[in-house]
Amino acid sequence: MELRHLTAFVAVAEELHFGRAARRLNMAQPPLSQQIRQLESELGVRLFERSTRSVRLTGAGEAFLRPVREVLAGLETATRLAKAAGRGEFGRVSVGFAGASSHAALPRLTRAVRTAHPGIELVMRGQTYANRALDLVADGSLDLGFVRLPVSRPGVAARVIAEERLVCALASDHPLAREERIEVAGLAGEPFVSFPADAGSSLRDATFQTCERAGFVPRVVQEAPDSYTVLALVAMGVGVTLTLTSCTHIQQTGLVYRPLAGRPVVLRSALAWRTDNPSPALRSVLAVARRVLPAPPGAADGDDRGAGTGKAGSTGSTDDDSKGKAPPDDAPATERP
Template identity: 75%
Template sequence: MELRYLTAFLAVAEELHFGRAAKRLQMAQPPLSQQIRQLEKELGVQLFERNTRSVRLTSAGESFLEPVRTVLDDLDLAVRSVKAAGRGEFGRVTVGFAGASSHEALPLLTRAVRAAHPDLELVMRGQTYANVALDRIADGSLDLGFVRLPVTHLGVRARVIGEEELICALSSDHPLARLDRVPIGELAEEVFVSFPANAGSTVREATVQACVAAGFTPRVVQEAPDSYTILALVAAGVGVTLTLTSCQHIQQTGLVYRPLAGPGIRLQAALAWRADNPSAALRTVLAVAEAALPTPG
């Protein structure tokens, strides 16, 4: 089995989108698809369920994901250790992020770290919802995470790096799309598309809390693992959703965003880490982040 097949699998599994995975690997999409098909052929199992709108891991793919991460992490660590031995400098920091809502902050941090400390590696863990990231920071399996306040985990520190607002996303032909602002109470009879329940998504939590405060419980008829898929389903008319202002860069044909009427529902974005994490590399990244992602004044 070729190493590039494992690298291709990991990229697609974390992005859940062949186009973004190909861009991440700096290759064209057709060769990436071919590598995945060849890997599935060698394993004798289907790793992904894919159609024109979404990509999902099968149960076999789910079981394959963590072992592949371990193999690639161990191999990368061995190679880097050998190269770094002559320089006396080596470090890696694992970073959890949720995807769409980190699309601005994450590149700012990675570019700043790469420019200041080219031998320090950031290991990205995509599709890590905020509450899951906090759990993994607390148990030591993540060093740093993009999360949202409040942070209540014992021993976990956080620094605010921005503020986001909950907004409504609708199909362009939805009657409410004609409004400049959507009263949340008008969504009481609508069906929703959202993140999976109990998966650690603060957006799902904020959606439920906002709707309950308006006097109803949102009826979620379709769940999806990431904002890209959720908004594609909304554009297709499957339902409505509440999302964040940081996701408005996602533009789909037939999709519109509208602010909610009334006082804004705001969520604070933050970086979180374990206070007693002994990693010198983490301290270096946090110092870089102070300048790259300053706390708003």
Template identity: 70%
Template sequence: MELRYLAAFVAVAEELHFGRAARRLHMAQPPLSQLIRQLERELGVQLFERSTRSVRLTSAGESFLEPARRVLDDVDLAKLAVKAAATGEYGRVVVGFAGASSHAALPRLARAVRAAHPGIDLVMKVQTYASVALDGVADGTLDLSFVRLPADRPGVRTRVIDNDELVCALAEDHPLAGETAIDLADLAFEPFVSLPAHAGSTLRDAMVGVCEERGGFTPRVVQEAPDSNTVLALVSAGVGVTITLTSVEHVCRGGLVYLPLAGPSVPMRAALAWRPDNPSAALRAVLAVAEEVLPTPPE
């Protein structure tokens, strides 16, 4: 069975119109009809029900469509692999990400990799928290991860891609919502909403640390939530206040006010993490693209 038979069949099956399928294949309609008849003779079944006004797949045609697509896809993949093998631009890179703060950088990197190295398959693995994604790099289950510093895993290298800051999120009707900046001491008796303490959240640790250091208190967490979206929704509903990141302000705008913390800014640096001993040429190609589209910002 020749590949041109399969390409002809798939085109007609998807268009359900011989004229459109012929134009898609850049050929005349009579030769296309002849290819389909030859394929049907070879298979010994009728693949299409034809009338003067319509074309429909038979049950045999419906059964044949997905296997035919897979064969054509595999041929395309084989061609791509041969072309990319000479340059090392072929392979699979497993990327871990967590939290709303990586949602802007991740698509930018993915689009750039697809454009520069179409033979590299980026497999996205969503993690609950950045610390979990970092663990995945350390144990080798992930090739690359979006993380938050500090990231202290043996054998893992990081590069900063964004400088974030801590801010306070309050309901828009909160008594402090009209301030230009939040003195953390003013939040000492406020209820807080936060990510879970047991999950190793870098943001949770930063929130507790800055409240203790600048405000002289440990935040009283009355409600925990699994992600920033839910945390901010609860803050908007008046359940409590929270300390979050400037990069997640886009997650929830309605009913919220984001205010800077009084005093020096508290940086929370976003980074990429990988193992330098990972032998993957595809990973090195992705890291090179990341250098261009996600450069390290000035301090």
């Protein structure tokens, strides 16, 4: 039994005339009659009563007609959906992100995707820190990840979507809270609150690299899995932390933010994906992201094809990142006057 047999049967059942059914199918009548005979032979029943003047369905034919129509309608729906999926209108895209630093970009992206492509499901994976997200994108476990430059993985592309600066968060009654700007070296004797060492946090990496450049290794006294908890512990007076300007929307009693003295430490946030990912849905999401998450001024269009020798998962970028160059391994982030 083939699809052409079912199509032929429905045409004859609806027309109750072999000549009209043949014209409807754009074929000659003898092949149509042969297809009906083949179908009846396959089923072992007669589907039509034929005479020189009329054609009518048998009881078996009437019983067969409704489910065959459902099969053909289902096939038409499946064909339409498959073509829509091929155009990127349907599908699933997995997205890795971590907490507060994506609070502005992620809602804009998800709302815009729902509006433009309601058939695309975004599968969100929270608590996926930048370095870990890059690993998962590189090995194909994630379609799209919120990461930080530089991206130096073969086959992984990234587009800059934001620039952020490191700031110091500390308790409001801390002696340094009276300062307008915080010297990083002045934090040498302070206890720090940070993300876990094995979480793949680019912010933790940037914190350690910035402190080491100021001549000390930060003493972490407590770790927490997200910025909200880290900053709550800081407000309690457990320690200080370096966080991002994108996290300063988190306001808690007893918590203050102060910029760092000297040249700002700038981190570039990006979306990363594998260039060989065949998903049309991913391409549609990337097109939406390009519209609603434009590259910041000075980052050109932000495409970085992963060329360069920077350490994988490093948190920083140089002014030439948009040209595909990566910073040296010991440069955690851009410092700008």
